[in-house]
Amino acid sequence: MTGPASVAVVPARGAANRGFARILLSEWTKLxxxxxxxxxxxxxxxxxxxAAAAIGMAALGAEENDANPSFNVIELSFQGAVLAQLSLATLGALAITGEYRTGMIRTSLAAVPWRLRLLLAKALVFGGVAFVVSMISAFGAFFVTQAILSARYDAATLVDPHAFRVVFGAGLYLVATGLLGLGVGTLIRHSAAAITATVAILFVLPPMIGILPSSWGRTVTKYFPPNAGSQIAVVVPDPGMLGPWGGFAVYCLWIAAVFLAATYLLRHRDA
Structure with a gap:
């Protein structure tokens, strides 16, 4: 009895693995x-x-930077991340809301009844693509900026203090923001509304929170998603903010909470 029972488990697990691989392939094809x-x-x-090239050229001709103690050749590389994060967050939202708009989500859910597995596959495929593009963009922006600034300043290298963490962290922040868009899109299911909500989280709410009164306003500011997450791409974080990795961990917890809510709604409401 023991032998046949143990043998029967192996094909079941193998079939499950092959099934998930097919879901991943399907999500990759759709994306x-x-x-x-x-x-x-x-x-x-x-x-x-x-943006890194343009800002680097502008900084090269600005003589006031010579006496500016806050002028940082590492952080200067990532001024374009403010808009680049919106591009990835929009793509993340569209990766799921596009299926609701076309009605393809019904076919997807019929093919993959276990909805958590479908969302996990979508997040893994999108996250993998976003990781590759974000890292190419972050390291490319860094090297381009330093090449331009080297004509006048001491350019930074990846072995300089904090440099690799800032460059790699800028890429991680973009990936996380793209996944935030995917989570919000799963929650809201409507493209325009999901993009609007994501824009509000990234650009509208942070300055509004900054004017909240007293100490609790500072606490909310410190732990608000983009404020916390962006610290990973700062050379010397503000003492009133979270540390680089602690702040990014808080950002990831926010994103995880969005996905938990999205998973619950995905399982309990009709397509």
Missing amino acids: RTVRSTMWALITTAVLMIG
């Missing part, structure tokens, strides 16, 4: 065959690297 995917990824890279 890469949508025209907006390529444009959003190109936009992310162009905004990061193009």
